[in-house]
Amino acid sequence: MIALSYVWWLAALVLAAAAVFDLRARRWGNAAFWALIAIVFAAGDSILAADKAGDRLPTQLVGVAVVVMALLAGSGLMRRAPAADTDAAARDASAQRLGHRLFGPALMIPLVTTVLFLLAPFLVIGDWRLFPAANPTVPALALGCCVAVVFALRVTRARPVQALRESSRLLDQLSWAVVLPMLLAALGGVFESTGVGAAVAGLIGQVIPTDSRLACTVAYGLGMIAFTMIMGNAFAAFPVMTGGIALPLLIRQHGGDPAVIGALGMLTGYCGTLLTPMAANFNIVPAVLLELKDTYGVIRMQAATAVLLATTNIALMYFLAFR
Amino acid sequence: MNYWPLLGVAAVVAGFALRLNPMLVVVAAGFVSGFAAGLSLPDQLALLGKAFVSTRAPLLIVLTLPVVGLLEHAGLREHAQRWIAGLYYMSLSLLLICYMALRQILGALGLTSIGGPAQTVRPLIAPMSEAAARKTAPDLDDEQRERTRALAAATDNVGLFFGEDIFIAFGAVLLIQTFYSANGIQLEPLAIALWAIPTALAAFIIHALRIVVFQYGLKRGTTGPRA
Numbered sequence: 001m002i003a004l005s006y007v008w009w010l011a012a013l014v015l016a017a018a019a020v021f022d023l024r025a026r027r028w029g030n031a032a033f034w035a036l037i038a039i040v041f042a043a044g045d046s047i048l049a050a051d052k053a054g055d056r057l058p059t060q061l062v063g064v065a066v067v068v069m070a071l072l073a074g075s076g077l078m079r080r081a082p083a084a085d086t087d088a089a090a091r092d093a094s095a096q097r098l099g100h101r102l103f104g105p106a107l108m109i110p111l112v113t114t115v116l117f118l119l120a121p122f123l124v125i126g127d128w129r130l131f132p133a134a135n136p137t138v139p140a141l142a143l144g145c146c147v148a149v150v151f152a153l154r155v156t157r158a159r160p161v162q163a164l165r166e167s168s169r170l171l172d173q174l175s176w177a178v179v180l181p182m183l184l185a186a187l188g189g190v191f192e193s194t195g196v197g198a199a200v201a202g203l204i205g206q207v208i209p210t211d212s213r214l215a216c217t218v219a220y221g222l223g224m225i226a227f228t229m230i231m232g233n234a235f236a237a238f239p240v241m242t243g244g245i246a247l248p249l250l251i252r253q254h255g256g257d258p259a260v261i262g263a264l265g266m267l268t269g270y271c272g273t274l275l276t277p278m279a280a281n282f283n284i285v286p287a288v289l290l291e292l293k294d295t296y297g298v299i300r301m302q303a304a305t306a307v308l309l310a311t312t313n314i315a316l317m318y319f320l321a322f323r
Numbered sequence: 324m325n326y327w328p329l330l331g332v333a334a335v336v337a338g339f340a341l342r343l344n345p346m347l348v349v350v351a352a353g354f355v356s357g358f359a360a361g362l363s364l365p366d367q368l369a370l371l372g373k374a375f376v377s378t379r380a381p382l383l384i385v386l387t388l389p390v391v392g393l394l395e396h397a398g399l400r401e402h403a404q405r406w407i408a409g410l411y412y413m414s415l416s417l418l419l420i421c422y423m424a425l426r427q428i429l430g431a432l433g434l435t436s437i438g439g440p441a442q443t444v445r446p447l448i449a450p451m452s453e454a455a456a457r458k459t460a461p462d463l464d465d466e467q468r469e470r471t472r473a474l475a476a477a478t479d480n481v482g483l484f485f486g487e488d489i490f491i492a493f494g495a496v497l498l499i500q501t502f503y504s505a506n507g508i509q510l511e512p513l514a515i516a517l518w519a520i521p522t523a524l525a526a527f528i529i530h531a532l533r534i535v536v537f538q539y540g541l542k543r544g545t546t547g548p549r550a
Contacts, residue, residue, distance in 0.1 A: 007383070014385045037382075044376045056369045059376065063368030066375050067350055074347035095398025095405070102399045105390055106446055110438065138383060145386040152390050156397040166392025171385065176346050181381035183349050187335075189374030190353040190367075194328040194360035202324050230332050235495065239502055247506055258508050262499040263488065263518035270484045274477075277339050281381050284345070286440035286476035290449050292469055301470065301477040305530045309485075312525045320518070 002131055002139040005045050010142055012042035018168035029077030030172055036065045037179060066183065073176035080175045098155060105152035113137075113144035177288040181281035188236045197236075200227055201244025208245075213256075214318060216249045221314035224265050225272035232278025234269030241265065256321035264317040271310035274302040331356025387441045399446050404454040415455040416538045419475065420531045422448055423482040427523060430486025438479055449475045460541040467541060474537055478530065485526035488519035 015038035022031035040047075040062055047058040072078050095102070116123075116131070117140045123130035131139045149163055171178065191197065200223075208219040223245055227237035246265060250256040273279045277296065287298045294300070334355045338348030350371075357367040407413055426438050438444070452475040457463050463471070488495050496512050496519075503510050 007386075008379060011379075011383060011385050014388065040376060041379060041382070044379055047376050048373070051369075051373055056365075059372035060365060060368040062372030062376055063370070064372075066371055067368075070344075070346040070350040074344035091396065091398040092401050093398075095401035098397060099402060100406075102394055102397060102402050103447075106394055106399060106443075109387055109390060109442055138380065141383060142386055145390060148390040149393070152393040152397075156393055158393055158396070162396070163389035163393050166396055167385065167388035170388045170392050176344075178382065178384065180345055180349070182375060182378050183346060185378035185381065186371060186374035187349050187353050189377070190370055191328070191331060191356060193370055194331070194356045194362070195325060196328045196331060196356055199324060199326050199329050200332075203326070203329075230335065235498055238495075238498060242502060243506075251508075258503055259510050259514045260518050262503065262510075263496075263515045264522065266495050266499060267485065267488060267519060267522045270488075273484065274480060277345065278335070280345065281384075282440075282480050285384070286444060286479070287473070289440050289445045290472045290476055292473055294469065294473075297469060297473040298476045298480070301473040302480060305477070305481055305526070305533055308529045309522070309526050312529070313522055316521055316525075320521075 001129055002143065004132060004138060007138055007142040008041050008044055010146075012038045014164065014167050015041060015171070017164040018171040021165060021168040022172065027079055027172070029072050029075075030079060030175075033069055033072050033078055033176065034171065036069055040065060066186070069176070069179065070183070073179075078175055080173065094156075101155050105148045105155055108148035108151055109141075109144050111144075112147045113141045116140035116143055173291075174285065174288055177280065177285050180284060184232045184278055184280055188231050188233055191231065192236070197227075197240035200230075201240050204241075205244055208249075210249055210253065213250075213254050213322060216245065216254065217318045217321070218314060220245045220250060220261075220265060221268045221310065221317065224269040225275070225310055228269040228272030229276035229278065232273070232276055232280065234266055234273055237269050237272070238266055241269075250321065254322070257323070260321040261317060264313050264320070268310055268313040268317070271306040271313065274306035275299060325360065327359035328356040330359050384439070384441050387439075391441060391446050394446060400450040403447050404450045407451040407454040408457065413455055413458075414538065415452055415459060415471070415541070416531075416534045418448075418451055418455050419478045419534050423478050423527065423530060423534075426479065426482030427486030427527060430483055431489035431523070435483060435487050435490075438483065440476060440479065444476050444479050448479065456538075456541055459538055463541075470537075471541075474534065478534065481526055481530045485519075485523045489516050489523055 015034050019031045019034035019038060022034060047062060050058045117136055120131045120136035120140065153160060153163065204219060204223050209215050220241060223241045224234070224237055227241055228234045231237055242262065242265060246261050250261055251258050273282060277284055277299065283299050284295060287295050292298070331352045334352040335348060338352065339345070353371055354367060357370065362370070407418070429435070449472045452471050453463070453468060456467070456471045460467060490496070496516050499515050500510055500512050
């Protein structure tokens with residue numbers, strides 16, 4: 001079976017390769033950063049197991065590692081690799097020569113992942129199954145990437161080590177931005193445990209006039225957007241806002257349709273996701289990947305869509321929930 | 324109720340507004356709200372460490388990097404650009420609107436990993452968009468180029484966000500259902516997913532119009548098309 005732990009090890013391998021290449025190039029800050037995250041990935045499952053068994057030292061060490069990584073990123077010791085445009089002529093020639101064959105491996109990742117995901121329930125022999133039953137997407141993605149790498153190596157006739165060299169180049173280009181989504185998700189967990197969510201819901205509950213349907217609907221919508229922007233994630237905002245406003249006021253007091261309120265509340269939160277740098281994997285990582293000078297460039301392009309759609313959503317909620 | 328942990332939120336907002344390094348801002352905000360909640364330093368380190376290890380999934384983007392890097396090295400982006408430039412009927416709005424529709428439909432079928440900033444936008448959609456934009460504005464300047472690339476990434480996000488919620492096995496739908504059933508309201512996932520359709524249509528129409536407006540701005544040659 002392709003367990004989740006193999007996938008983490010594979011990711012650790014890619015990250016460790018970046019550490020090795022940076023070590024050779026004497027970019028010490030980058031090397032330390034990738035080495036730390038590679039270790040966290042490789043040892044992750046045993047760290048969580050130790051924590052469950054009551055040994056908190058490993059998780060505390062990870063906490064220290066996170067602080068060190070943040071300091072590395074914030075102190076400027078990590079250098080972002082320049083977008084190397086040295087061999088533009090060679091790439092152009094290779095593009096001419098290979099043509100449409102280059103699309104094959106690129107499309108292979110989504111294609112293989114999807115096919116494996118759909119076939120997952122059938123890839124079973126007796127008790128043995130190819131993917132864990134609970135979560136086949138991640139192992140399917142990993143296998144899809146492996147297949148695509150083999151095809152890419154065949155098409156480009158590159159040596160295998162070249163693949164890791166290229167991924168290390170891209171990692172140095174992405175730099176700390178690639179770790180930010182993980183860190184933000186962790187912050188969501190910390191906020192949850194320290195009672196930030198309950199405090200926000202409590203504050204909003206004190207302010208709105210509860211006997212007005214419209215005021216409650218608007219407050220719920222805006223609350224979902226605001227809290228999603230703070231947490232970077234509508235999933236984290238949903239239980240807090242729905243438990244604090246929608247359930248007691250819109251559903252219990254005003255008799256709104258819970259299915260409508262749930263679906264549209266969540267989607268209104270998504271409009272907040274389009275607006276916040278806290279949703280780094282959607283808003284900051286693409287800006288870095290596309291080498292935009294403005295880190296908030298993607299958010300700027302999304303802002304008008306998000307505001308118009310949020311307004312539409314709140315109106316839809318008001319009219320559909322109280323049919 | 325203890326309102327002091329909200330200082331962590333204030334730290335996040337202030338940090339991002341001052342454009343400090345986001346990694347530092349996030350870690351600092353965690354400690355601010357941790358101390359405000361009266362946790363000891365060892366407790367906070369354990370909390371942060373555990374939360375960090377438990378959320379490794381977003382970093383799986385690194386698995387796609389060897390393929391994307393190899394193909395880029397072999398000229399994938401150059402080829403994508405030349406191909407789109409050669410299709411006489413292809414315009415920026417046609418390209419991006421088709422991509423958004425495809426992303427929404429596939430997302431509604433649960434096929435969300437088919438695209439993404441690393442998988443499709445950087446190697447394919449962004450260079451294609453640039454090539455298509457050059458047909459409208461042959462002397463595309465740097466600012467317009469930046470905005471075109473940003474629009475490609477934005478379109479990917481909009482297509483993903485407002486398609487996946489229609490899929491009944493998607494996490495958001497199941498989260499909504501679980502939340503309600505914990506509060507004594509029983510709902511079928513399908514009943515929730517259906518109500519995502521009006522928003523999906525609205526998102527498509529709004530963003531498609533904005534793409535058309537953006538292309539119109541390129542055509543008029545205003546330096547900063549305000550789409």
